[in-house]
Amino acid sequence: MPSSVPRRTSAVSHRASTGERINTAETTGRLQKTVADRGLRMTRQRRVILQVMDDAEQHLDVDQILERARKIDSDVHLVTVYRTIDLLKKQGLIDELDLLHLRGDRHYYESHGPRDHIHVACLRCGKVREFESRLYEQLKEQIARDFGMQVTVSRTEVGGYCAECLALDASLRSS
Amino acid sequence: MPSSVPRRTSAVSHRASTGERINTAETTGRLQKTVADRGLRMTRQRRVILQVMDDAEQHLDVDQILERARKIDSDVHLVTVYRTIDLLKKQGLIDELDLLHLRGDRHYYESHGPRDHIHVACLRCGKVREFESRLYEQLKEQIARDFGMQVTVSRTEVGGYCAECLALDASLRSS
DNA sequence: ATAGATGCAAATATTTTGCCGCCAG
DNA sequence: CTGGCGGCAAAATATTTGCATCTAT
Numbered sequence: 001m002p003s004s005v006p007r008r009t010s011a012v013s014h015r016a017s018t019g020e021r022i023n024t025a026e027t028t029g030r031l032q033k034t035v036a037d038r039g040l041r042m043t044r045q046r047r048v049i050l051q052v053m054d055d056a057e058q059h060l061d062v063d064q065i066l067e068r069a070r071k072i073d074s075d076v077h078l079v080t081v082y083r084t085i086d087l088l089k090k091q092g093l094i095d096e097l098d099l100l101h102l103r104g105d106r107h108y109y110e111s112h113g114p115r116d117h118i119h120v121a122c123l124r125c126g127k128v129r130e131f132e133s134r135l136y137e138q139l140k141e142q143i144a145r146d147f148g149m150q151v152t153v154s155r156t157e158v159g160g161y162c163a164e165c166l167a168l169d170a171s172l173r174s175s
Numbered sequence: 176m177p178s179s180v181p182r183r184t185s186a187v188s189h190r191a192s193t194g195e196r197i198n199t200a201e202t203t204g205r206l207q208k209t210v211a212d213r214g215l216r217m218t219r220q221r222r223v224i225l226q227v228m229d230d231a232e233q234h235l236d237v238d239q240i241l242e243r244a245r246k247i248d249s250d251v252h253l254v255t256v257y258r259t260i261d262l263l264k265k266q267g268l269i270d271e272l273d274l275l276h277l278r279g280d281r282h283y284y285e286s287h288g289p290r291d292h293i294h295v296a297c298l299r300c301g302k303v304r305e306f307e308s309r310l311y312e313q314l315k316e317q318i319a320r321d322f323g324m325q326v327t328v329s330r331t332e333v334g335g336y337c338a339e340c341l342a343l344d345a346s347l348r349s350s
Numbered sequence: 351a352t353a354g355a356t357g358c359a360a361a362t363a364t365t366t367t368g369c370c371g372c373c374a375g
Numbered sequence: 376c377t378g379g380c381g382g383c384a385a386a387a388t389a390t391t392t393g394c395a396t397c398t399a400t
Binding site: 096101143149150153154158160 | 271273275276280282293295297298304306308310311313314315317318319321322323324325326327328329330331332333334335336337338341347348349
């Protein structure tokens with residue numbers, strides 16, 4: 001399996017009939033601000049990495065984060081990206097995805113927006129869309145209620161064949 | 176972070192007020208049968224690994240699969256476990272989880288039952304429960320409808336603090 | 351001043367691959 | 376028979392850690 005071609009996919013925001021649109025860009029600068037507010041040390045490298053995460057319009061893997069960070073300040077190292085991501089994970093400020101292992105076991109990160117959203121990936125073209133739904137909120141509430149638990153994180157990833165691919169390749173249609 | 180202590184967690188089937196109980200054990204032998212039916216070669220090692228997956232009452236990682244397989248037939252190797260899992264993934268017969276990376280980046284596998292279920296993990300004690308809900312089915316239908324897509328796989332993992340841990344450790348309560 | 355952050359290299363962990371001999375169909 | 380499968384070792388990928396140095400507070 002050639003893990004060489006990292007097909008780039010675009011995250012398409014979508015207004016659905018019942019799902020509502022999501023816009024993560026509206027919170028630009030949120031990570032930098034929150035980290036500072038929490039009294040965490042703000043180094044040059046952190047500032048750069050946080051800015052990259054804040055400005056990202058889609059989920060990024062560590063190499064993409066490093067690449068973008070270096071365009072701003074070449075004095076950022078991969079290890080620091082890992083350590084900063086660790087920090088943000090522990091602070092609950094970013095979400096970690098693996099997109100159903102569609103492209104290897106890489107992990108993807110994105111700033112945790114105000115509301116959870118679902119990632120919907122096409123197994124053929126690799127396009128990833130986001131989806132937000134009241135049903136999803138209800139589902140989490142149901143889990144909290146039924147188990148008497150306090151839900152703090154959730155991740156939903158859905159795979160299948162998108163409308164475009166179904167139109168192009170009739171053999172995909174089955175169920 | 177010591178990756179040494181693989182805390183063992185038990186998958187607890189649960190009858191919820193609105194979620195319905197799930198029982199994967201009822202389909203014992205299903206993998207062995209399906210693989211044979213599809214005309215795939217049935218080697219000694221495959222038979223053993225499939226039996227392990229069929230008999231598993233919970234998700235297992237590769238090492239656990241290997242360990243159990245060797246108790247039946249010591250002539251099974253890790254690479255073969257990986258290759259067989261690959262086969263089963265491609266055939267859509269098993270699900271791959273990572274349980275929110277609660278215990279490192281290991282992957283867990285389980286026979287894909289008749290209906291999807293959600294994995295609900297406690298971030299404190301590590302206990303993982305399964306949950307099935309009509310809301311979840313509705314959610315997937317909504318996605319299929321809104322995007323015009325054919326949904327073939329889905330994975331939902333929810334983390335938080337379970338009732339027991341909340342009772343034991345009041346400091347967990349926040350939101 | 352000093353706890354905590356970074357850089358660098360090396361160690362770990364996990365999964366995949368090449369190649370060859372072997373076995374199920 | 377023969378093409379796919381399994382064993383073994385080595386490679387590839389991904390992430391973490393030890394330690395000395397540096398820096399934000």
